[in-house]
Amino acid sequence: MTAGIGATVDRRPSRVDDAYAAIKAAIFDGTFAPGYQASAQEIALRLGVSRTPVHEAVLKLQEEGLVRIVPKRGIVICALAPDDVREIYDVMIAIEGRAAELAAARPDADRAAATARLAAANGRMEAALAAGDIRAWGEADDVFHRALVESAANGRISRIARTVGDQMHRARMLTLHLRGNLGASSGEHAAIIAAIRAGDGAAADAAARRHRQRTQGELLPLLKAWGLKHL
Structure with missing residues (x-):
């Protein structure tokens, strides 16, 4: 039982890291263009990952100034002036x-x-x-x-x-x-x-x-x- 729990914990950061890398790559290559707006669920579907790691990855990307989380609007890719x-x-x-x-x-x-x-x-x-x-x-x-x-x-x-x-x-x-x-x-x-x-x-x-x-x-x-x- 303990091993199973440990395995789950070990996999979770990898899923978040994978979602983070995938979203960042999509921002950099223009797949998610500046101003693009979507929910975490929509982004998860486009990237083929689950919603929870996307949410955590987006929090990190917001700290880096690449996205904004807007109440009732979802996630917006930040534009640079x-x-x-x-x-x-x-x-x-x-x-x-x-x-x-x-x-x-x-x-x-x-x-x-x-x-x-x-x-x-x-x-x-x-x-x-x-x-x-x-x-x-x-x-x-x-x-x-x-x-x-x-x-x-x-x-x-x-x-x-x-x-x-x-x-x-x-x-x-x-x-x-x-x-x-x-x-x-x-x-x-x-x-x-x-x-x-x-x-x-x-x-x-x-x-x-x-x-x-x-x-x-x-x-x-x-x-x-x-x-x-x-x-």
Whole structure:
């Protein structure tokens, strides 16, 4: 009897995690577009899961700013306005700059491992761009930036960055087809990698900030030019 109860408890977090991952993927790929509204039951039916894990997963997604639970209306996928995108970039500029600086201050072996992961992600970006696979490029870019934050080995920075970064990733993936200078990112990433590898915190901070500032400066005018008021 005890084993049966334990097995049930062990499976429950997995179901919630699966529902969380499925809903987030649907948000990121546009299946659940900004402004989409549904009940937990409707979402559960679309994803082929039960209602209870969906409800718990949605609570987590609401904390991350991806959905809102509206009384008597259900679950609404949050839309991002250009001002939201600007604020998100402002936060990530500060976080990633500091993360790069902290990464550069870590021991040699840690820096070597971190830069290897970053270089691998950057290489996947270059290969995806050469193949014309823009979505794969965006996914590899996301891996690079998440690895950069993790390389700081600061749990609080990582938790904040995950929440804000998920919102940024959605905006970035929805606008990839509008951007015309994707190739510049690989060179900027290489500068970040080189600074961390050399243990130069100031250079790593500056390189990370320059990169995000450039992409912010590129994306915001695009949103305005295309009249995109919500993402």
